[in-house]
Structure formats: C-alpha cells, structure tokens
Amino acid sequence: MTLMPGLVGTAELVVAEAHTAPQLGSGRAPVLATPMMIALMEAAAVACVEARLAEGQESLGVRIEVEHTAATPVGLKVTARAELTEVSGRTLTFAVEARDSNEIIGKGRHTRIIVDAARFRAKVRAKQPPAP
Numbered sequence: 326m327t328l329m330p331g332l333v334g335t336a337e338l339v340v341a342e343a344h345t346a347p348q349l350g351s352g353r354a355p356v357l358a359t360p361m362m363i364a365l366m367e368a369a370a371v372a373c374v375e376a377r378l379a380e381g382q383e384s385l386g387v388r389i390e391v392e393h394t395a396a397t398p399v400g401l402k403v404t405a406r407a408e409l410t411e412v413s414g415r416t417l418t419f420a421v422e423a424r425d426s427n428e429i430i431g432k433g434r435h436t437r438i439i440v441d442a443a444r445f446r447a448k449v450r451a452k453q454p455p456a457p
Contacts, residue, residue, distance in 0.1 A: 327377070328417065332409040334373025336365050339402045340425075357397040362405070362431050363389055366421040369407035370435050374417060384417060384437040385445070391433030397425040407435065415439040 338344065344361045346352035351360055367386050374384055397403055403425050411418040415438050423431040 328374055328409065328412050330410050330412065332373050332377070334369045334371065334407045335404060336368035336372055337402055337404040338365060340397055340399050342399060345399065354396065355399065357403060357425075357430070359391075359393045359431075362393055362403070362423050363391060365403060365405040366391065366407060366423060366431070366433075366435060369405040369421065370409075370417075370419045370437055373407050373409055373419065374437070378439060381442055382439050383442045383445070384439050386435065386437050388436040389421075389433065391421065391431050391435075393431045395425075395428050395430040397430050401425045401427075403430065 340357045342348060344357055345355050346358040347355060349358040349360050351358045366389070370386070371384065378384065403423055405421065405423045407419040407421045409417060410420050417437045417439065419435045419437070421433055421435045422429060
C-alpha cells in the first residue's frame, strides 16, 4: 500500500482516573492530562500508517506541536484523529485533533519518520548499559 496525503487514523479512550493530570504528574486538576491527549494523537497517527509500511519498517514520533484548549472530565470519551498531510521521503506529517463529546479539546501537528526496525533496535541495544 502507498502512503499518500489524505489517509486518516483514529484512536479513542474513555477518560479514567489513570488518564488525569494528577496521576500523570502534569497538574492537579482531575481532567484528561495533556500527555495522555498527546499519546492518543500519536496512536491515531500510528493507526493511520503503520499497517501500510513495508515489511521491516516502523514509524517513530519525532515532533509534536499541540494546543490543549479544553478540559475533559473523567467518564467522557475522547477521540483523536490524525490526517496524513505530507509525505517527504521518510518524513510523515500529520494534522492531529482530539475531541470529546462536547468540543475539540486539542489540535496541532505531528511528525513521524519511517525507519528500518531491525537497524533502529540495534542502535537502541547498543546504548543499553552493561548488565551488572
């Protein structure tokens, strides 16, 4: 399959206590934490492209610029949407948005790169400290 602008992926969750700012260390308000919203946006981007990559490839998030514009309480469902807007070599750019049942709660841009999975994992293993 080919990666082309216009592809869309989604991800969703129902906000639980574990997803709130106090639980993730990003504030005291008992609402969806910004890091969790960002993770959901990344999951939507992965859902958009990962199954379309060649055997042995995967994508890695390298940049995200988002605004978190509205609070979402525990119990509401949040849906993130990622639309592939640009493909430039190994670089993929997405427009990302998250919304709860009432409104858009965040939006922005996300960049991922396509890598050879085996080579990437070898680099990561080389950085691991020796076992004690």
